[in-house]
Structures are given as structure tokens and as C-alpha cells.
Amino acid sequence: MGWGVIFIKDLKELVRNRKALALVTVMPLLLFSALGVLSNYSLTKTPTVITFVDKDTGYGSANYGQQLFNNIEAYGQSIDLVVVNESSFQVAKQMVADGQAVMAIFVPENFSYTLNQTFGVANLTLFTSPGSTKAQVVNQIVDSALSDISTQVTYARLHRVYGANASKVLNPVTVYVEEYQVKTPFNTTVSTPYAGILPALIVLVSVETNVGLIIDSLVGEKERRTLEMLLVTPISRWGIIIGKTLAVLVISLVSAIAILVGIILEVGLTFSGLAQSITPTAIQIKPLQAAALIAILTATVVVTQLITAALSAYATNTKEANASIGLVMSLPVLSMYPLLFSSLFSLPHLVQAVMYLLPFTYSYLLLNMALIGPASLFDVVYVFALAGYTLLLLYITVKLYGREAVIVGTTRKIHLRKPKTR
Amino acid sequence: MDAVVASDLRKAFGEFTAVGGVSFKVEFGTAFALIGPNGAGKTTTLRMVSGLIRPTSGSIMVLGGDPSVGSIRSKMSILPEDAGVYEKLTVYEAIYYYGLLRGLSRSEAELRTEHLIKVLGLDDKHDEYGSKLSKGLKRKTLLGMCLVNDPQLLVLDEPTDGLDVRSAKNVRDMLGKLVDEGKAIIVTSHNMSEIRSVADTIAIMDKGRIVVQGEAEKLLAEYGSDNLEDLFLTLTTSEVE
Numbered sequence: 001m002g003w004g005v006i007f008i009k010d011l012k013e014l015v016r017n018r019k020a021l022a023l024v025t026v027m028p029l030l031l032f033s034a035l036g037v038l039s040n041y042s043l044t045k046t047p048t049v050i051t052f053v054d055k056d057t058g059y060g061s062a063n064y065g066q067q068l069f070n071n072i073e074a075y076g077q078s079i080d081l082v083v084v085n086e087s088s089f090q091v092a093k094q095m096v097a098d099g100q101a102v103m104a105i106f107v108p109e110n111f112s113y114t115l116n117q118t119f120g121v122a123n124l125t126l127f128t129s130p131g132s133t134k135a136q137v138v139n140q141i142v143d144s145a146l147s148d149i150s151t152q153v154t155y156a157r158l159h160r161v162y163g164a165n166a167s168k169v170l171n172p173v174t175v176y177v178e179e180y181q182v183k184t185p186f187n188t189t190v191s192t193p194y195a196g197i198l199p200a201l202i203v204l205v206s207v208e209t210n211v212g213l214i215i216d217s218l219v220g221e222k223e224r225r226t227l228e229m230l231l232v233t234p235i236s237r238w239g240i241i242i243g244k245t246l247a248v249l250v251i252s253l254v255s256a257i258a259i260l261v262g263i264i265l266e267v268g269l270t271f272s273g274l275a276q277s278i279t280p281t282a283i284q285i286k287p288l289q290a291a292a293l294i295a296i297l298t299a300t301v302v303v304t305q306l307i308t309a310a311l312s313a314y315a316t317n318t319k320e321a322n323a324s325i326g327l328v329m330s331l332p333v334l335s336m337y338p339l340l341f342s343s344l345f346s347l348p349h350l351v352q353a354v355m356y357l358l359p360f361t362y363s364y365l366l367l368n369m370a371l372i373g374p375a376s377l378f379d380v381v382y383v384f385a386l387a388g389y390t391l392l393l394l395y396i397t398v399k400l401y402g403r404e405a406v407i408v409g410t411t412r413k414i415h416l417r418k419p420k421t422r
Numbered sequence: 423m424d425a426v427v428a429s430d431l432r433k434a435f436g437e438f439t440a441v442g443g444v445s446f447k448v449e450f451g452t453a454f455a456l457i458g459p460n461g462a463g464k465t466t467t468l469r470m471v472s473g474l475i476r477p478t479s480g481s482i483m484v485l486g487g488d489p490s491v492g493s494i495r496s497k498m499s500i501l502p503e504d505a506g507v508y509e510k511l512t513v514y515e516a517i518y519y520y521g522l523l524r525g526l527s528r529s530e531a532e533l534r535t536e537h538l539i540k541v542l543g544l545d546d547k548h549d550e551y552g553s554k555l556s557k558g559l560k561r562k563t564l565l566g567m568c569l570v571n572d573p574q575l576l577v578l579d580e581p582t583d584g585l586d587v588r589s590a591k592n593v594r595d596m597l598g599k600l601v602d603e604g605k606a607i608i609v610t611s612h613n614m615s616e617i618r619s620v621a622d623t624i625a626i627m628d629k630g631r632i633v634v635q636g637e638a639e640k641l642l643a644e645y646g647s648d649n650l651e652d653l654f655l656t657l658t659t660s661e662v663e
């Protein structure tokens with residue numbers, strides 16, 4: 001089995017190449033956890049602030065103003081909300097106008113008193129600009145905090161007037177929920193602003209870190225002048241390319257795992273802080289999901305390697321290969337770029353059409369499915385698309401390495417002076 | 423049967439004819455030397471012999487078949503011009519893997535490798551990485567990689583180029599032994615005096631053509647030792663004109 005020998009030989013060489021190994025493992029780890037630390041840092045630098053003016057004097061043992069404050073603080077914990085007590089509503093409103101706070105809340109003197117009257121309607125004043133996402137999040141928090149109090153007051157009033165069991169008055173129907181899961185195959189809930197860009201980011205990192213390895217493996221043989229001898233062995237070009245690709249793939253698997261660990265580290269650091277919704281959410285990566293992620297990353301890396309391998313057939317040394325490949329590889333990178341900001345389906349039709357021609361788009365779509373969902377029959381098509389690209393690229397690479405120029409192309413560099421044509 | 427039969431081999435790169443019709447035969451138990459200045463077309467000829475490139479016209483028969491076929495290739499070895507060793511493989515590993523690549527079983531490859539390491543005097547470099555070897559030791563390792571499959575035909579492109587006098591002599595002695603064992607060898611050099619001691623047949627090549635070809639002894643008798651050197655110089659053109 002020729003490819004097996006090439007595989008073992010190359011794997012040995014790769015494992016002994018400490019610098020390359022460090023690059024493919026440490027880089028993604030660092031990148032993703034740095035991303036996590038960074039976004040966490042920026043969040044603590046600019047906390048979400050609301051100002052709270054509590055004039056409520058209470059009534060009997062009840063102080064609903066104080067209770068509202070406590071409720072808001074409790075609900076706000078998920079986004080590290082800071083609730084600042086102010087004595088003047090004027091000042092509190094000015095802070096919102098200045099952008100120091102997202103919302104100002106005014107609780108009047110008779111708040112608790114009014115709520116204790118059976119038919120009293122208390123006033124609460126919010127000062128906010130409804131446009132921003134932050135304000136919407138804060139609005140929901142205040143809503144929840146307030147509805148707790150409203151429920152409590154309603155129960156008390158119903159009991160006072162009718163001596164009724166409020167829960168039966170308010171909920172005449174009991175609803176039983178039987179959950180039917182139509183989410184991702186992994187049943188995860190992700191609702192953070194980072195979740196959307198994560199798939200594109202993962203594709204970018206795995207592509208960038210693995211290009212160097214295959215260049216070293218193929219063009220390195222040319223540069224160190226070992227390729228010619230290898231090509232004269234009975235091993236076919238298919239055997240050589242497959243063996244080499246598989247060897248690099250093993251290293252890439254390690255890299256994919258590093259990426260995964262990087263993501264988990266990042267998730268741990270930031271996803272709890274960057275909640276778009278009220279409940280703190282984190283991606284809980286389940287074993288099956290992790291396996292799917294690694295499989296998709298691996299396929300992506302193989303495609304990357306094969307594109308690189310095909311291009312490297314034209315290079316005579318690694319420098320040349322890195323230069324030209326860096327240029328061409330930046331195309332898929334550029335194509336992933338719009339996906340960092342917009343979903344594929346909301347891009348203009350022409351751009352979408354171009355994107356569907358690129359293999360990386362399918363990696364993106366599959367990663368999207370694995371991380372966010374939902375899964376659909378299209379994912380099967382994407383898997384086939386990725387597999388098709390792999391085979392096509394393998395074929396092209398083998399054909400390119402079958403050209404005589406792969407061998408004689410190096411000669412011209414050696415004979416600096418070419419004899420005149422006779 | 424002859425080990426190699428080349429008839430009217432021609433190779434053109436676009437407009438430029440690198441090899442313009444060369445014919446020769448190499449018998450088993452003999453060494454054939456292709457001698458000529460840089461750019462004469464020696465490497466291109468050897469690449470056609472090893473099946474790496476196809477002749478534009480003419481035909482090549484190696485060990486009774488087409489040199490690009492796997493079964494023929496496992497019985498021959500090529501040491502390409504300026505070949506390098508694997509920097510991250512040890513001397514042992516490099517030779518061993520080339521045994522496997524040419525179809526030896528693991529145990530065969532192990533035995534052959536250990537044997538060759540002894541024969542080549544590489545005992546104390548058994549586990550040394552390629553990157554740590556001197557030029558001479560690298561060439562010995564490469565020879566080991568070529569000999570591991572006990573090839574019937576050995577094709578060597580400038581095997582002594584860049585070696586010091588002692589290492590070069592080592593290589594030549596090695597080749598002499600292999601010829602005595604009945605192997606066929608093709609070797610090139612741009613240095614006449616250096617290679618004629620191992621060659622049974624010599625072909626002087628210039629500008630893609632063989633200008634003189636014959637048995638080394640006959641040529642020597644015909645022209646005399648010193649004159650042979652002169653003959654080479656007058657028959658061939660300098661690389662830098």
C-alpha cells in the first residue's frame with residue numbers, strides 16, 4: 001500500500017516539525033480565547049447602566065419601589081446591569097441624554113400606597129430611547145421585574161375583595177406542554193450576537209492555519225530536492241497525494257480540536273456575558289455536536305489542503321508557493337468576510353450565486369447547522385457538495401502533479417544560463 | 423537482454439531541443455558513463471531513461487519494459503542530480519521507507535537497511551537526522567535509499583559532484599562493486615578524468631548529441647590517457663561561451 005508508507009513517512013516528518021505543530025494548535029487556541037477575553041473586557045468597560053429614582057414612601061410593611069429595584073437588579077445580573085440610585089429625576093434623565101445610562105426610572109411617592117388600594121392605578125415613568133438594542137434588553141428586564149409586582153398586587157386584591165384563590169381566577173385553564181424538538185440535531189440554544197459569526201470565523205481560522213503544512217509537505221519536497229526520487233518509485237501520483245493529504249489531515253484534526261477547545265474557552269468567557277435575551281445562554285457543546293464540528297472542520301481543511309496542493313504544483317520553492325497561495329487563498333477568506341456581518345440568505349442574489357460556487361460556503365452552512373440549526377435535507381446536499389469538491393480537487397491535483405513541468409520546471413532554476421538555441 | 427536500450431531519444435522543450443537523438447545500450451554487469459559539460463543534455467536523457475519525462479520521439483526500453491510502469495520501477499533506482507535527503511528523517515528511516523516504497527516487506531526492508539548502513543559505513547549515524555549530515559554522508563544515505571531494493575539498474579546523475587576527493591572515491595569504489603555483482607549502472611559526470619575509472623562504456627555528450635561513444639579501454643588505447651582528456655575538451659563546448 002504505497003499511500004500508507006507516504007502517510008507514515010510524512011506524519012513522522014510533520015510531528016517532528018515543532019514550529020508547524022505549535023502554529024496549528026496554539027494559534028486557534030490563542031485566537032479564540034483572545035477573542036473571548038477581548039469581548040469580555042469591552043463589556044466590563046462599558047456596563048449597561050440605568051438610573052433609578054425611588055420616591056416611594058411605602059405603605060405598611062410593603063415597599064413596592066424597593067421591590068422593583070431589587071427585581072430589576074436580579075433580572076439584570078445576566079447582562080451585568082448596573083442600577084444607580086438617583087435622587088433627582090432631572091439628573092437621571094440628563095444621564096440618559098448624555099448616553100451614560102440607557103434608561104431612567106421614576107417611582108412616585110404614592111407608589112406603594114396606590115397599589116394597596118383595591119382599585120388604585122399607580123404610575124411609573126420610564127425615560128429611554130427605544131431604538132437601541134441595549135434599551136430593548138433593559139425594557140424586557142424592567143417588564144419582567146414589574147410583572148412580578150403586578151401579579152403579586154393582583155393576587156392580594158382578588159383575595160381582599162372575593163377571598164378568592166387568585167391563581168384559579170387568573171388561570172382557568174391549565175396548559176400542559178409536550179415538547180417536540182425541531183431544532184438542531186444537537187438541541188442547543190444559542191442566542192448571542194457572536195453565534196452568527198462563529199461559523200465563518202471557524203472556517204477562516206482553520207483555513208489559514210493549515211495552508212502552511214501542505215505547502216511544506218509538497219513544495220518542500222521540491223525545494224529540498226527529494227521529490228524527483230520519490231516520483232521514480234513505483235508509487236502512483238494518487239498514492240503520493242493521498243498519503244500526503246492524509247498525513248497533514250491528522251495534524252489538521254489536532255488543529256480542529258484546538259479550535260473546538262478555543263471556542264469552548266471563548267464560550268465560557270463571553271457567552272454568558274453577551275446575552276441578547278434575558279436568560280444567560282451559553283453554547284453547550286454536546287459530544288455529537290463536537291464530533292460534527294470536527295468532521296466539518298476536517299472536511300474544510302482537506303479542501304483547503306487540496307486547493308493549496310493543486311496551486312503548489314506550479315511553485316518551485318516554498319517562498320513562491322506561500323506568496324502565490326496566500327493571494328489565491330485570500331479569495332475564500334474574502335468570501336467569508338460578508339458572512340461575518342450578514343447571513344448568506346440576506347446577501348444580494350448575485351453574491352449568493354458566487355458564494356455557492358465556493359467550497360467554503362458549504363462548510364459555513366454545515367457549521368451553521370451544527371452550531372445553531374435547524375437541520376434540513378439541504379445539509380445532505382451540502383455534505384455531497386463538499387465531498388464532490390474534495391474528489392474534484394484531488395483529481396486536479398494528481399493531474400497537475402503528473403505534468404512533466406513538476407520535474408523539469410526546477411531545472412531552469414539550476415542552469416542560470418541557458419545555451420543559445422541552435 | 424540489455425538493461426537499457428535507448429534508440430534515437432529526442433526531447434524538445436518548446437523550440438529548444440535539449441536532447442537531439444541519442445542511442446545507447448547498457449548491459450548487465452557494466453557501467454555506462456555519460457560525460458559532457460553542463461547543459462549537454464545528460465540529466466534530460468536520464469529523466470527519459472527513468473520514465474519521469476516522455477521522449478518527444480525515439481524509444482526507451484528499461485529492464486525489458488516501459489520505465490514508467492511500477493513493476494519495472496521497483497527493480498531500478500535513480501539518484502537524481504542534486505538530490506537532497508529528508509531533514510526530519512533519520513538515516514535508518516530514510517533508507518527503510520524507500521525500501522517499503524519500492525515494494526519490500528517490512529522485515530525485508532529492515533534487513534536490507536541494517537545491511538546497507540554497515541556496508542556504507544553509516545553505523546554511527548544510524549539515528550542521525552538528515553539535516554545533521556555532512557555532504558558526503560548525505561550522498562551515502564541517498565545511495566542507501568537507492569540500493570535498498572537491490573536494484574538491477576542504477577541510474578546516477580552526477581553522484582560525485584560536490585564531494586571531497588575521499589568521498590568521491592568511496593562512491594566510485596561502491597559502483598565498481600555493484601558492477602561486479604552484475605548490476606547495470608548509468609552514471610553521468612561533467613568531469614572526464616573522474617569517471618572513466620568506473621566506466622566500461624563512455625559516451626561523450628555535447629549540445630544534446632553523443633559525439634563519441636565506445637568502450638573505455640578502446641577509447642583509451644585509441645587516443646591515450648592524456649589525449650582522451652584533450653579529446654573531451656575539443657569535442658565539447660564550454661558552458662559559458
Ligand SMILES: Nc1ncnc2c1ncn2[C@@H]1O[C@H](COP(=O)(O)OP(=O)(O)O)[C@@H](O)[C@H]1O
Nearest residue numbers: 408411415419435440460461462463464465466
Ligand atoms: N524544462 C526545460 N525547459 C527549457 N529548457 C530546459 C528544460 N530543462 C532543461 N532544459 C535545457 O536543456 C539543456 C540540457 O539540460 P540538462 O539535461 O539538464 O543538461 P546537463 O544535465 O547535461 O547539464 C540545458 O540547456 C537546459 O537549460
Ligand SMILES: [Mg+2]
Nearest residue numbers: 464465466503
Ligand atoms: Mg545535469
